[in-house]
Amino acid sequence: MTTDNVMEEPPFWADALLRLLLRPEDRESVSGDLLEEYRESIVPALGSKADRWYVRQVGWFLLRASWFWGLAIGATLIARYLFDTFAPVAYTPGVMHPRSQMMSQTIVAIFGAAAFWNTWRTTHIRTGILIAVVAGALGGVVSSAGTGVMLACWHDAATLQAWQSSGGLGEAFVGVPILLLPISLVSGVFGAIAAKGLSIPTRHRGRAAF
Amino acid sequence: MADVLGAFEQAVLLAIIRLGDDAYGRAILKEVQARLERDIAAGAVHATLVRLEDKDLLSSRLGPGTPVRSGRARRYYRPTSAGVEALNDAREAVDTIWRGLKWPLHPRKVKAHA
Numbered sequence: 001m002t003t004d005n006v007m008e009e010p011p012f013w014a015d016a017l018l019r020l021l022l023r024p025e026d027r028e029s030v031s032g033d034l035l036e037e038y039r040e041s042i043v044p045a046l047g048s049k050a051d052r053w054y055v056r057q058v059g060w061f062l063l064r065a066s067w068f069w070g071l072a073i074g075a076t077l078i079a080r081y082l083f084d085t086f087a088p089v090a091y092t093p094g095v096m097h098p099r100s101q102m103m104s105q106t107i108v109a110i111f112g113a114a115a116f117w118n119t120w121r122t123t124h125i126r127t128g129i130l131i132a133v134v135a136g137a138l139g140g141v142v143s144s145a146g147t148g149v150m151l152a153c154w155h156d157a158a159t160l161q162a163w164q165s166s167g168g169l170g171e172a173f174v175g176v177p178i179l180l181l182p183i184s185l186v187s188g189v190f191g192a193i194a195a196k197g198l199s200i201p202t203r204h205r206g207r208a209a210f
Numbered sequence: 211m212a213d214v215l216g217a218f219e220q221a222v223l224l225a226i227i228r229l230g231d232d233a234y235g236r237a238i239l240k241e242v243q244a245r246l247e248r249d250i251a252a253g254a255v256h257a258t259l260v261r262l263e264d265k266d267l268l269s270s271r272l273g274p275g276t277p278v279r280s281g282r283a284r285r286y287y288r289p290t291s292a293g294v295e296a297l298n299d300a301r302e303a304v305d306t307i308w309r310g311l312k313w314p315l316h317p318r319k320v321k322a323h324a
Contacts, residue, residue, distance in 0.1 A: 026256070026260075026285070028272075028275070028283045029272065029282065029285035030252075030256055030285075031282060032235075032275060032279035032282025032283060032284065033235035033239070033256075034236075035278075035282065036279045037239070037252065039278050040278060056251075057251060057252050057253065060251040060253040061256075064253055
């Protein structure tokens, strides 16, 4: 019965995160839909496991907002590793090669764009920064998985030597994924502030309301 | 020719038509889940609703909230004439593809690969 579960509350942080991820015009209706489903169907059916269901639903929204950017970061890194494997160049310690510069700038631009877009979409600076950081984590996972596949395909002595000269496996599997997090945070802050500063009006839904 | 609709988009639009004046987010989710006979994330339906509205195949309005939603508003959906046309086109395309074949197909009669 509906009224029995009216006072059941999903995890506060998950509800706050969901509202942060939604556009202003969807904030009430979508979080209300999820709350209604949680109270009327999920709590009676799952009991104490209902909170897990709610968190999973919010996770879906978070993943949906960040997967594209994470994939773009991962693809950029994998492209760099492919170049280093098949067209190796001599890296001089302390000197940034144009290839490294290009990759770093691309990654910073992707993080900045992710934060800009999501701040503009939701009007929250926090959302932009959050999506950039999640994209960094996803990018690290994608890049590590891609590196693993590359190693499985090409592991002859010459290829391993080329990898070693461009930083080695430790950098590919651990160093870069860890480094992505602070880079995403800093780039995300700049992208989010830029979106807030420009104050470009968003397109509101319901224009053709019946 | 209107927009080409994916299967999930068709499922969402048809759910809205079936629900009539009661077509709001959660009801649409339940209807789609019942028709497709599988669990679907609320976000998947929401993303489809946004996409269909951006394509002007749907229109929406906010309605009052209820106590079980802690007073949060409901958004009610209705297909536009372009949305209905897109559904008709999708159905016509399927009918055209199937014309002349007897349904359901039997693997032995159509020489299907194992």
